[in-house]
Amino acid sequence: MVYCINHLCSQRNNPNDAENCLACGTPLLINGRIRLLRPLSSINEEIPTYTEVFEVEDAGTKLHPGFQIRVMKILKWNEPKLVELVRQEALALQVIEHPGIPESTMDDYFTFTLKGTRVELHCVIMQKIEGENLRQWLEAYGRISQEMALEWFSQLIDIIDLVHRSGFFHRDIKPENIIYQPGSNKLVLVDFGAARRITRTYLTKISTSGGTRTGLGSGHEITSIVTPFFTPLEQIEGQAVPQSDFYALGRTFVNLVTGISLMDIPKNQDRSRLIWRKYAPQIDKPFADLLDDMMAPAPAQRPTNTKVIIQRLKKLPLQTKVQKILKSKTFIFSVFIGFVTLADIGTLKILLPGLANTLIAGGEKSEMANDSQKAQQKFNLALLLSPQSKVSISTFYFNRASKNLNNPEIAKKYYELAIKYNNQDISAYNNLAIVCQQLNDINCVNNSYKNQFKLKHDSWEGHYGLGNFYEQQGKYDLAEKQYEIAMATSDQAIFAVAALARLKNKRGDDNAAAILALQGLNKTNNRELRASLYKDLGWSKLMQNHLTEAKEYLEKATELDSQRTDAYCLLSQVEEALGKTDEARIHIEVCILAKSNLPEVFMWRQNLLNRILKK
Known part of the structure; x- marks a missing residue:
């Protein structure tokens, strides 16, 4: 199926072999190279939008030889301020070359006049990014660990650093505008439709005039780009600055590390800051401090530029493996046990179960903070101290599984961990079989019942x-x-x-x-x-x-x-x-x-x- 580019057309979808739209006669090959394959945004005229986005087939140019599947954004309204935004987006994508930004070149921006009208459409073609945005990722997998947060943060601040150094700032950073590519584990920052050039004239204007609020005469704001909960106050008032991107990035990561909608996170007394840290116990204080500084109410209170953020990121106490071992409870317990061994073997036998229980409690806390690797390290050490700990650990994972029955994949993982620590638990095998049945995992079902009947025929x-x-x-x-x-x-x-x-x-x-x-x-x-x-x-x-x-x-x-x-x-x-x-x-x-x-x-x-x- 091929779509007609004319947004005023009554029947836009056409058969693949059509050359012109069967309803309005508009050519279906745009600019001698582009065919619209499917809409990626609403094309329902009942929902007013400035732009439409399509997946397109690009026959190629000298800069883009060969057929490619790409994305094209089309501006429907030929209004000067809107045209300026589209041109800014095209220019930003052309100027900034980074694997974390969609590719677009000079010949990917053009205009197309609808046949028999004066309607001029402004079109920007760009690389199609495969993957899911971080809003979708968060809904599927829940809040992220500190390790993942630091990896993603480093990638994004590297992208934003180049964007700012190239003379632009994004103005609409949020989970929906960040794409995770599962093959490479890399992030891509998309939708530069709100991007603004950083010029001395612009910065002088907002510092002296209090910002511009240019409209269309119908209440639509152009220079003030707003996404609730992610946009800082100065941007809402039409005074966006590069530090506005830092605010949005900080709030994006609070959303990711808590797994909670920003709307549901409490605020301080004057409602200028989020009280979020208790919802993200896996995040260490130095990183949390950096995020809070980036979300400061006033731009002057935030880091001055990306270089400052990168320097702070490098100075965060990301401990080496040796340092982690030296400061970990595991090492402290091991040293303590060594002293006790030298002092009194009988005392050691008395203390071991208590030490194991302490490790189990720490492992449970780590698991609740979604740090499974650290949790299992503590559980495994607890087993070395007291083999009887296997029942407690298995019970913990069994209960975790039972609380996640509405998500069979997560429940399966926890039932398997319960069995790993206690392979004599008949109920765990039985429940695992039921969960695998929901997932249509036939091998898992058969193996679970087979193991269950071995224990109790x-x-x-x-x-x-x-x-x-x-x-x-x-x-x-x-x-x-x-x-x-x-x-x-x-x-x-x-x-x-x-x-x-x-x-x-x-x-x-x-x-x-x-x-x-x-x-x-x-x-x-x-x-x-x-x-x-x-x-x-x-x-x-x-x-x-x-x-x-x-x-x-x-x-x-x-x-x-x-x-x-x-x-x-x-x-x-x-x-x-x-x-x-x-x-x-x-x-x-x-x-x-x-x-x-x-x-x-x-x-x-x-x-x-x-x-x-x-x-």
Whole structure:
């Protein structure tokens, strides 16, 4: 598909082989080289924007030989101040050569006049940067460690140093405008649409006139570029200076190291500074001090230039491996233990468990601060001091996993660590299998159950979980066998009874389902389990056309558990068969709208929708 560059066009997408737009006749080959492949920003005219951004196919020029996939920004409004901003962006990208800035050359800036109009579009083509921006990265992985923060900070201050030395400042630094490239682990600073040239005239103007606030006559600010929570006050007032970039960079890193929206971080009494350090315990004081200085309320209170920041960065107490060992609790404990050994072996035996517990507490604190490497170093030393520590460490990771069940990948990592420190924990294997099932990691599921059965071949929980796994794969015979093993292994395996009753109903064996449901009801007082069993009993009665009984059992299911979507779906079928149309409508609505991940519910919903559409 190829897009038309004309933002006034009513139908902008065209087939690949078209030469001109089928709707408005605008050429689809722009400037003899560019074809628009897909929009990277909204092209909905209901959302007013100055620019559009497209992924484009560039046939190439002398400066860019050969076909390339690149990015093109298009200015839709030919207003002088906006044109100035686009030209500034094009100039900045042309002048600044750095791997952390998109490439663009002189022939990548041009104008294009729409056919039959006086509308002139200003276009800037630039390198397409693969990766995800740091806002997306933060949402996926959470706050960053100090080691990563320092690496990223060093990269960005190096980029900003060159930008400033080239006579520009960015004016819109924020996580969304920084791209992480996973292949190279490098950052790229993008979107120079707000970039400003640093000239003596400009600096004199803002220092003497209090800033300019040039508008479009419609309330749109041009020289004042604002991103809430990242833009300093002087920039909001149209008086941006190079130190405004430092403020935005500092706030960007507070967002990254805390993992918290800046809106949710408390401020000091006059609301000029963020109170953020307690949310980032992994950040040492010298680095935190540098970030706070960069975010000072007034430009004069911030570092003077990038050179000052780079010098401070080099002076930060980034300890060498030797220094870290000498100052670490691990080394101090080791020396202490040596003295105790020389003094009294009996005393050492008494003290070791306590020392191990102290190390475990330190490891837990490091893990909570997302420093897994340091945590495991402390845990491993604790094991050397006291092998019995493995249970405490494993329990810690097990609990961490259980608190992250909404994120299966993180839960999997912690369950695996729990097993690493205690490979005899049956529950950890069982829970790991369930998490891997969510991730569709078949090998992990099979290995987890295999290891679990080696430890305890008659684990009903394991056989029940494996049955559920087989059922989700559509291997119903294998699923039934595992449910039956679970039931034979323990009288407590009521979950397996309910699962097997449900599976029997799915396979049309209503008699067997009814028998199992009645057996289960005689063995449990758990409300949710009884609701599930009454649902299965009602389901089997519906298939046997015993509608009155079916209605009674299904209503009991919904009374015991109002969240049972499958019971409402079945109840709507029973009531419809009984001619109770109004009651059926209510339960049909619940069936369609309520949450459920059961395959049979999706099937019933589809049947309902098919019938509605036929009417």
